[in-house]
Amino acid sequence: MKKNNLYKCENCGYESAGYLGKCPECGSWGSLVEVGNSQPVHEKSTTHQATVQKLKEIESVNSDRVISNIKELDRVMGGGIVRDSVTIVTARPGAGKSTLLLQLSNALVEEGYKVLYASGEESGSQIKKRAERVIENIGEDLYIMATNSLDAVVAKAEDLDVDALIVDSIQTFVLDEYLPSRAGSPKQSLECAYKCVELAKNTEKPKMVFLVGQMNKADELQGLRSIEHLVDTVLYIEGEAGDPLRTLMATKNRYGSTGEIGFFYMEETGMKSIDNPSEYFMTTREEAVKGSSLGVIKEGTRAIVMEVESLMNKTFTPYPSRITDSIKKDSLNIMISILEDKMKLKLFDMNVVLKAVGGLKTFDPGINFAIIMSLASSYYNKPIKKDVVFIGDVSLTGEVRKTEGLQTKINEADRLGFSEIAIPKTSAKIKTKNAKIVEFKNINEAIDYYLS
Incomplete structure (x- = not known):
């Protein structure tokens, strides 16, 4: 009995007995390719014998x-x-x-x-x-x-x-x-x-x-x-x-x-x-520099200390540049808007560049506290002492909020020997071996504390 050619979509796997210019399933054009012959049109399907076993009785494979x-x-x-x-x-x-x-x-x-x-x-x-x-x-x-x-x-x-x-x-x-x-x-x-x-x-x-x-x-x-x-x-x-x-x-x-x-x-x-990614994504310096701050992100089950650096200068164009390689550009614009609203910083005529040491990209909002501090440090032209780590998210109201895996992140910063860890106000009991914990309700308090 004559067999029909079988075509299959490379994107979604849809099968057709004939060629179609557009896949009916996913809408892709030109994605159907011939993969061989289909079964005869009038051929009856055969039933295969299968063994049924109780799950608890099946032997585990090595x-x-x-x-x-x-x-x-x-x-x-x-x-x-x-x-x-x-x-x-x-x-x-x-x-x-x-x-x-x-x-x-x-x-x-x-x-x-x-x-x-x-x-x-x-x-x-x-x-x-x-x-x-x-x-x-x-x-x-x-x-x-x-x-x-x-x-x-x-x-x-x-x-x-x-x-x-x-x-x-x-x-x-x-x-x-x-x-x-x-x-x-x-x-x-x-x-x-x-x-x-x-x-x-x-x-x-x-x-x-x-x-x-x-x-x-x-x-x-x-x-x-x-x-x-x-x-x-x-x-x-x-x-x-x-x-x-x-x-x-x-x-x-x-x-x-x-x-x-x-x-x-x-x-x-x-x-x-x-x-040891935490050491790779940080810069070893003798002196603190402006625009640099340290945060901690969580990738999988592992916490990683991440250094963010920012640079600001006056723009000579109607629209200032906003450049970032470590977080989404929209996230950077949100951080800038929070600083403008809550700290009254004039950033409308400033080019802002933000990057992570080592080229690491992250979607962890727990790095936002460090980003805010980096931007403020660059704006005020004042360095933050180099043995401080910032852990926390920042809300649109300027409040510093708890981040996922807070204790795990604190443990990583503590393990690396940082003397001070800045976190949101929390009622939870925070454990550290050596580092001092400093809690903040909002970014105003943190910026006044480290950059005043």
């Missing part, structure tokens, strides 16, 4: 974690890599996907595991050149395979009995069963991902599988959303061109939190884990 000793990666993964998990890593070109996974491969080898790194984009000699640059001592059990055939990769992985498989990238591989569909087509990419999941979930010999996923123009994982639903963990590497800071975050994690963020520093010798 999903203990492997520690790679790349601390920031282990943190984002939830405390290590689950042995039978599939993780996809995506980022813009040049962000460091392949570099990080090559370093991970060797780190696992150093821990006694056998790893196969399969690349459909680079030759063995190209991978070797990168390895000589980013790996100090290449391990004995790190195997490289340059091919576009996933059938060959799976066969070799089983033959070598590896513990971990890296597939770079999933969009460059094909399975012979689904030819002539080209590499990168939704059909091939999805079926290749299914094959990798099948390999990883083998109950007799589970494997850690990492897939590199290419990114499209919209800065999203290329291909069908089904791939993201299929894998256990989705990791994104973010970083601006020319900026060495890289952040690693999980947008999906079946074995841990999606709120954790890992920090890396990209240099010639690869991606270096920033194990």
Whole structure:
């Protein structure tokens, strides 16, 4: 019986028996691509037998974690890599996907595991050149395979009995069963991902599988959303061109939190884990300077001390500039409006520039108290003493408000040896080992206290 061609939307996964210029589900134009043949129109569906078990009687699969000793990666993964998990890593070109996974491969080898790194984009000699640059001592059990055939990769992985498989990238591989569909087509990419999941979930010999996923123009994982639903963990590497800071975050994690963020520093010798971010995002100075203040943000379960710097000068244009790289521009404008209204500062004719040391971006409102103090310090041309940390949000009425994870943030500032921590007025009992706690009802009190 004749079969119909099947088309699938690359954005939402909608399926159609014929081509449509516009997807009826998500409204995208030109997003439907041919993925193969649908079932015969009049073919009856078959019923598959499934085993029903009581949940309490199902045996747990051995999903203990492997520690790679790349601390920031282990943190984002939830405390290590689950042995039978599939993780996809995506980022813009040049962000460091392949570099990080090559370093991970060797780190696992150093821990006694056998790893196969399969690349459909680079030759063995190209991978070797990168390895000589980013790996100090290449391990004995790190195997490289340059091919576009996933059938060959799976066969070799089983033959070598590896513990971990890296597939770079999933969009460059094909399975012979689904030819002539080209590499990168939704059909091939999805079926290749299914094959990798099948390999990883083998109950007799589970494997850690990492897939590199290419990114499209919209800065999203290329291909069908089904791939993201299929894998256990989705990791994104973010970083601006020319900026060495890289952040690693999980947008999906079946074995841990999606709120954790890992920090890396990209240099010639690869991606270096920033194990103590609080020290990285501060400037070590002998003397206090104007426009600088310290706050604490919470990223995942971890508190990080963050230094913000501001600069003000007179504008010679009708509209002053408002520039920020650490918070939303609207948030900066709100802080300026609060200072104008509550402190009567004349900022209507001032250019204002705000940035975070290290290029860190945050959406934690608990940094607003530090931002207000930084702006006030720049305006009054007076420095704030350098061993003070400000923790708190600021309301439109100028009140300093409690922030999420206050005690955790205080603990981090106290651990780093700051002598004074400024917080909102609170009835809660605050514990510190060494630091002095100073409480404020509003920004007027704080600015008078530190800048008068």
